[in-house]
Amino acid sequence: MSVRKLLTGNEAVAQGAWEAGVRFASAYPGTPSTEILETIAEYEGIVAEWAPNEKVAFEAAMGGAFAGARTLASMKHVGVNVAADPLLTMAYMGVNGGFVLVTADEPGQHSSQNEQDNRRYAAFAKVPMLEPSDSQESKDMMRVAYEVSEAFDTPVLFRMTTRVCHSKGIVECGERTEVPVRTYVKDVRKYITVPAFAQKMRVRVEERMKRLAEYSDASPLNAIEWNGRAVGVVASGVCFRYAKEVFGDAASYLKLGFTHPLPDARLKEFCAGVETVYVVEENDPIIEERIRILGFACRGKDLFPPYGEMTPDVLRKALGRGELPHLEASPERIVPRPPGLCAGCPHRGFFHEVGKRKNLVVAGDIGCYTLGFTEPYNAMDYNACMGASISSGHGFQQVLDMVPGEKRRVLSVIGDSTFFHTGVNSLLDVAYNRSRTVSVILDNRITGMTGHQQNPGTGYTLQGKPTKEVDLVALVRACGIEHVVTIDPNDLTAVRNALDWALSLDEPSVIITVWPCVLKKMTQADLSRFPDLFSGKCRVIEEKCIGCRMCLRTGCPSLIYDAAKNKVWIDPAQCVGCTVCKQVCKPEAIVKDFKETAAAPGALAGAKGGKG
Amino acid sequence: MAGTSEILLVGVGGQGTLLASNLLTLALMEAGYDVKMAEIHGMSQRGGSVSSQVRYGDRVESPVIELGGADILVSFEQMEALRWLPYLKPTGRVVVNDYRIAPAPVLSGKVPYPDGILDELRGKADTTVVDAAGIAKRLGNARAMNLVLLGALVKGMDLVSCVDWERVIRENVKRDVELNLKAFREGMAQVGTR
Numbered sequence: 172m173s174v175r176k177l178l179t180g181n182e183a184v185a186q187g188a189w190e191a192g193v194r195f196a197s198a199y200p201g202t203p204s205t206e207i208l209e210t211i212a213e214y215e216g217i218v219a220e221w222a223p224n225e226k227v228a229f230e231a232a233m234g235g236a237f238a239g240a241r242t243l244a245s246m247k248h249v250g251v252n253v254a255a256d257p258l259l260t261m262a263y264m265g266v267n268g269g270f271v272l273v274t275a276d277e278p279g280q281h282s283s284q285n286e287q288d289n290r291r292y293a294a295f296a297k298v299p300m301l302e303p304s305d306s307q308e309s310k311d312m313m314r315v316a317y318e319v320s321e322a323f324d325t326p327v328l329f330r331m332t333t334r335v336c337h338s339k340g341i342v343e344c345g346e347r348t349e350v351p352v353r354t355y356v357k358d359v360r361k362y363i364t365v366p367a368f369a370q371k372m373r374v375r376v377e378e379r380m381k382r383l384a385e386y387s388d389a390s391p392l393n394a395i396e397w398n399g400r401a402v403g404v405v406a407s408g409v410c411f412r413y414a415k416e417v418f419g420d421a422a423s424y425l426k427l428g429f430t431h432p433l434p435d436a437r438l439k440e441f442c443a444g445v446e447t448v449y450v451v452e453e454n455d456p457i458i459e460e461r462i463r464i465l466g467f468a469c470r471g472k473d474l475f476p477p478y479g480e481m482t483p484d485v486l487r488k489a490l491g492r493g494e495l496p497h498l499e500a501s502p503e504r505i506v507p508r509p510p511g512l513c514a515g516c517p518h519r520g521f522f523h524e525v526g527k528r529k530n531l532v533v534a535g536d537i538g539c540y541t542l543g544f545t546e547p548y549n550a551m552d553y554n555a556c557m558g559a560s561i562s563s564g565h566g567f568q569q570v571l572d573m574v575p576g577e578k579r580r581v582l583s584v585i586g587d588s589t590f591f592h593t594g595v596n597s598l599l600d601v602a603y604n605r606s607r608t609v610s611v612i613l614d615n616r617i618t619g620m621t622g623h624q625q626n627p628g629t630g631y632t633l634q635g636k637p638t639k640e641v642d643l644v645a646l647v648r649a650c651g652i653e654h655v656v657t658i659d660p661n662d663l664t665a666v667r668n669a670l671d672w673a674l675s676l677d678e679p680s681v682i683i684t685v686w687p688c689v690l691k692k693m694t695q696a697d698l699s700r701f702p703d704l705f706s707g708k709c710r711v712i713e714e715k716c717i718g719c720r721m722c723l724r725t726g727c728p729s730l731i732y733d734a735a736k737n738k739v740w741i742d743p744a745q746c747v748g749c750t751v752c753k754q755v756c757k758p759e760a761i762v763k764d765f766k767e768t769a770a771a772p773g774a775l776a777g778a779k780g781g782k783g
Numbered sequence: 784m785a786g787t788s789e790i791l792l793v794g795v796g797g798q799g800t801l802l803a804s805n806l807l808t809l810a811l812m813e814a815g816y817d818v819k820m821a822e823i824h825g826m827s828q829r830g831g832s833v834s835s836q837v838r839y840g841d842r843v844e845s846p847v848i849e850l851g852g853a854d855i856l857v858s859f860e861q862m863e864a865l866r867w868l869p870y871l872k873p874t875g876r877v878v879v880n881d882y883r884i885a886p887a888p889v890l891s892g893k894v895p896y897p898d899g900i901l902d903e904l905r906g907k908a909d910t911t912v913v914d915a916a917g918i919a920k921r922l923g924n925a926r927a928m929n930l931v932l933l934g935a936l937v938k939g940m941d942l943v944s945c946v947d948w949e950r951v952i953r954e955n956v957k958r959d960v961e962l963n964l965k966a967f968r969e970g971m972a973q974v975g976t977r
Contacts, residue, residue: 177812177820281823305819305846338846339820341812415844484849496873497851498907500865504897508795508831508886723891728830731885732892 178342180335183306184273185210186342187313188243191269192350193217195235197228199592200621201247202282203336204275208245209624212633216347221624221633224557224592225250229257229272233326236270237362239353241317245273248289249556253593255292260364261326262296263372267353269320271313273329275336278453279480282333284537284556286478288454293328293431297376299383300328300431301392302408306340312428315392317350323379323386328431332453334409334480380432388436392428395441399423403445405438405458405469414451416483417490422449433461442467449474453481512542514729515747517615517686521660523725523751524667526550530579532571534564536594538586539620539688540613547724551584558593560585565597565606572607580674581608588618588626591641595650601679602651609673610652610681613660614643615688616697623691630696647681654680661686661703663754689747707748707765709741715760722752722761787840789848790940792932793867794859795884796833799929803857804835806933806955811839814945821846830887832863856908857936859915859929860884861900868907877910878935878974880928881917911935913973919966924959927966934970943971 178186184207188196196219198208212219222228225246235242246254251274258272274292277283293300301316303309309331320327360368387393399421404414407427414424425441427433442448442462450459450471459471474489475481484494512519518540525533526548535541535554544551555563564583571577583601585594590612601608618624625631630640647655654676658665666684673680687697687704698704718737722730729745730752732738741752741761753761790807794800804820811818818839836848848870856871857878858864864879871877879901889896904910915931930952937943949964956963 175812177808177818333823334821334846337822339808339818340843340846341817409845412844412846416849482847482849483845483852487849495849495851497869498871498873500868500907501903504900504903505862505866506886506888506894506897510831511887513830720892726887728887728890731890734892734895 173343173345176342176344177339178306178310179206179337179339180303180306180309180331181206181275181337182210183309183342184245184313184329184331185214186344187310188271189214189217190310190345190347191314191317192241192348193243193317194240194268194352195232196220196243196245197222197231198245199223199225199228199250200618200624201225201250201275202621203277203333204245204247204250204273204331205621205624206336207273207275208633211243219633221626223627225253226256229254232270232272233257233261236266236268236326237355238267239355240268241270241350242268243271243273245275247283248274248276248287249283249285250274251289251292252287253557258292258298258326259296262298263364263369263376264362265324266320266326267355268350269317270326271316271320271329272326273331275331275333276454277333278478279333284554286454288457289328289330290430290457291455293330294457296326296328297380298326298328298431299323299429300330302330302428302430303335304408304411304426304428305335306338306342308428309335310342310344312392319386323383325379325383330408330430332408338409384432384435387429387432387434390429390434393434393437394426395437396424396426397444400444401446402449403441403447404449404451405441405462406451407458408453410451410453410481413481413483413486414449417486418449427458430458433458435461435465438462439465439467442469451475451481451486454478509545510542511545511726511728512539513689514727514745515689515749517660517684517688517749518543518613519660519725519727519749520663520751521611521613521666521684522548522550523755524663524670525582528670532564532567532579532581534560534567534581534583536560536585536589538589538613540584540586543584545726547726557589558585558597561594561597561608561610562600564608564610565601565604568606568608583608583610585610585612586619587612587614587616587628587643588624591627595646598647598650598652598681606679607677608679609670610679612643612647612681612683614683614685615691616685617688617691619688619690623688631694643683647683652679652681654678655683656681657683657685659686660684661749661751663751705747707763708743708746709748709750709753709761709763710743711738711740712760712762713738713740715758717758717760719757721755721757725751725755727752787838787843788940789853790837790839790855790857790936791848791853791867791870792835792837792857792859792936793863794833795863796831798833798859798884799926800833800835800859802956803929803933803936804837806951807936808837809955810942810946810948810951811837813951814942817841817843819843819846821848832866834867855936855939857932857939859932862886862897864904865900868904871908873908875908876939877904877908878932878939879904879910879912880915880932881912882915882928911939911974913970915970918969918973922965922969923962927959927963930956930963930966931970931973934967934972935974936970937967938971938974
């Protein structure tokens with residue numbers, strides 16, 4: 172029986188995986204993909220796991236597919252870079268049970284460091300790709316993806332984009348098809364990739380691509396909608412939806428859902444059937460290039476931007492149709508709302524102290540703590556990708572040390588989840604090559620920025636069940652680091668002392684700051700380990716405040732400066748009593764009131780406002 | 784697409800725009816419309832400017848609202864109404880919560896919270912100012928302001944009779960159902976039909 176549900180694309184992928192009989196799924200969280208595994212975890216019949224990184228997630232799912240079950244791995248676009256190594260060889264080996272890798276791309280870079288087009292991975296790995304345009308298709312195409320994977324003995328790439336992941340639409344949901352685990356039969360010519368075998372696999376990959384090209388031309392996922400013949404639009408994914416809004420019912424459409432290999436015969440038929448072809452695609456001109464190779468002219472990136480989302484207003488403007496009539500607001504009345512560290516964020520005390528020091532180069536990483544670069548901290552020099560802080564910091568220090576008279580020291584800063592992701596190998600490099608960098612692991616007891624996912628350091632699984640917790644200090648020591656200290660980042664004296672100590676050493680050292688993310692759902696273990704959590708709130712004694720605003724340099728959003736009085740006050744709805752502001756207040760105008768006056772933690776940001 | 788209606792809900796991360804837009808979208812589905820809703824999650828969410836974009840009609844293609852596209856702009860905060868005003872049709876309607884949340888540059892004393900926002904809104908568009916926070920507080924919980932604004936929106940878009948709203952709220956709001964129902968009704972009373 173079918174049920175209509177309102178689902179995001181990510182939820183629809185999970186529903187589709189369940190209906191397709193998937194039995195095992197693994198992922199590392201990353202916007203905009205995170206909710207896929209979080210939703211899959213709610214279904215009976217699928218073993219769902221967080222992995223420490225995307226390569227591990229991919230490989231776990233790959234092993235499950237070899238063993239004969241339908242499996243899934245999901246990740247954000249840059250996660251596929253991490254998983255590219257197994258992807259490109261699994262493409263040779265094929266599957267036993269069906270295997271789908273969901274890549275969630277980010278045109279517009281809403282929450283990402285780059286805008287790479289992972290359609291390139293389908294061509295690079297020589298595997299098929301499907302691209303849904305909305306929630307219904309996200310669900311429906313999962314079933315097709317598994318059929319293709321098993322019929323053509325190949326991993327399948329399933330490309331989502333932010334708008335498909337996070338938009339809701341109505342989905343007709345169905346029942347689960349129980350797909351039995353296929354028998355695993357040892358077959359070294361299929362599963363052992365020594366050159367003698369891999370060379371033969373390589374040939375089979377090309378044969379497979381030819382059969383997939385025929386499939387693509389025959390697939391109902393690549394469909395022509397004939398209307399007027401003056402204008403024809405070729406598009407895949409959400410771009411098709413955008414194009415429909417702008418080109419309307421007068422234009423004809425070739426909607427592509429099976430996008431690698433592209434359907435050459437369909438493309439030719441369509442391009443020959445209309446006067447002007449427009450190709451609407453986000454990021455790279457991949458469809459456009461194919462059309463040109465097939466010998467047709469088209470309008471694409473000569474009109475439309477090669478970056479950002481192809482939303483209807485972007486298309487309209489690029490087509491020279493201007494914008495829809497709209498109102499303008501006075502820009503002087505609009506103040507930006509930049510992202511910042513939350514009140515009570517355990518990164519605040521650390522970055523407040525780091526920002527005060529000169530002669531430091533701070534190598535950053537991927538997480539909330541990247542905001543250490545912002546004012547008022549100004550405490551980060553660069554960041555690149557997951558795990559790069561510790562390793563690049565080492566290289567940075569090596570070169571600084573070659574420069575005569577250069578005194579600067581490198582501080583590499585990484586979060587707990589990012590450390591488990593790819594920081595451990597970087598720390599091995601630091602220990603092995605006897606670097607004198609200072610590596611700092613900001614352990615906030617959770618994967619914070621993506622919305623609080625468990626990781627190997629938290630002691631809980633994706634489903635919130637207790638599991639083995641990594642002993643971080645033992646892990647750091649086992650890497651070969653002799654100098655390790657663990658501190659409370661809310662204690663500014665401890666932060667200063669730890670930095671002084673680490674910078675006095677000429678050998679590799681690690682500082683671990685431990686305090687839970689203020690937004691985290693605290694476990695009983697957290698509450699007993701951190702008895703000071705939510706133990707009270709800070710308050711300004713107005714007569715003692717001299718208006719020096721030193722406290723504002725901590726960047727805490729619960730501190731509000733009243734210009735008329737030249738005083739600061741603390742919003743009790745936001746303050747959690749971390750006392751960082753109290754420690755920097757020279758006239759001792761800030762006090763902490765313990766528990767009896769404290770309100771419940773996790774109060775809404777909205778509570779800080781007032782009637783205008 | 785012709786025949787598509789567009790609702791833009793905006794505010795500051797943490798204000799409860801999500802619950803309001805979820806209820807709205809569910810109700811529109813039950814009323815028999817095709818409906819799509821777009822949101823952006825991630826780094827800018829907390830304390831940042833947030834929007835939920837809802838489009839409904841016989842058949843909806845794009846989930847996003849473009850410049851000059853929205854029939855109604857419901858803002859949970861004063862300045863956010865101005866920030867998103869260009870997304871409203873010039874003939875569209877503004878429902879704005881009489882409520883301010885200071886952004887970081889205001890909290891730190893670098894710039895004042897801008898004055899004259901409501902006057903500017905009134906001068907440029909058909910604007911209804913709702914004291915949603917005051918109403919919700921009087922009813923017993925300031926957090927119910929999102930249901931006050933949902934009520935105002937439902938009246939403003941002439942959606943009152945398309946579905947049994949009270950049932951939708953009862954089925955989907957977990958806490959303080961009676962308070963939220965009162966908030967919803969008071970919200971409806973704040974807005975006239977056109």
